[in-house]
Amino acid sequence: MHTLRPTHTCFDDTLDFMTDVPHAMRERFYLVHGICVMNGVRFAHAWIETDDAVLQSAYPDNAPVIVWHSMPRARFMLQMSVERFTRYTHVQARIENERTLHFGPWVDEYRSLCGDAPKTRGIVRVETMHNVGARVSAK
Numbered sequence: 678m679h680t681l682r683p684t685h686t687c688f689d690d691t692l693d694f695m696t697d698v699p700h701a702m703r704e705r706f707y708l709v710h711g712i713c714v715m716n717g718v719r720f721a722h723a724w725i726e727t728d729d730a731v732l733q734s735a736y737p738d739n740a741p742v743i744v745w746h747s748m749p750r751a752r753f754m755l756q757m758s759v760e761r762f763t764r765y766t767h768v769q770a771r772i773e774n775e776r777t778l779h780f781g782p783w784v785d786e787y788r789s790l791c792g793d794a795p796k797t798r799g800i801v802r803v804e805t806m807h808n809v810g811a812r813v814s815a816k
Contacts, residue, residue, distance in 0.1 A: 681735035684743050687723040688780040688791075690734035694725055694745070695770050703767040710782040711762030712790060721787040722757065726750060726764065761786075 684690055688710070695708050707726045712719055725732040725745075731753040732745045753759075763784055765773065773783040782788045 680738050681744075681746060682737075682739075684734045684736060686743075687734060688721075688782060690743065691723040691725055692770060692774060692780045694732070694734075695767050698767065707764045707766060708770045709762050709764050710784060710787050712760045712787060714758040714760060719760070719790055721782050721790040723781060724753070763787075 691708050695703075695706060698706055705727050708723065709726050709731075710721065710723050713722045714720075729750045730747045731750050732747050733753075734743050734745055736742070737744050748756075774780065777783055782791065
């Protein structure tokens, strides 16, 4: 069993994921921004949806590699106490990224729940966890 920790770069991670999806598969994936509640604290979060599953980026077992793990959508929505969300197709996400010149969130209410954490990039793809991919953190 792996311990998964948040990356704190979920908006960057999900847009990078959508950018890397092969053209023929783009209709299967949605980038989602939303408001979640954990331990009474509301926060903005980003994830990927496909069919009835959710993909999230995370650090496993204190490793400096970001992996993608999946779970059923219904379980994710309950576990994360999702209050509100917005789904974007690949094209919609690209338009919002170009319009705002950032990774998101693109809805003011979501953005108001984000801190001033730096937007870190540093992409290296490797095959791991469900063949979805991973990247080495720039930390």
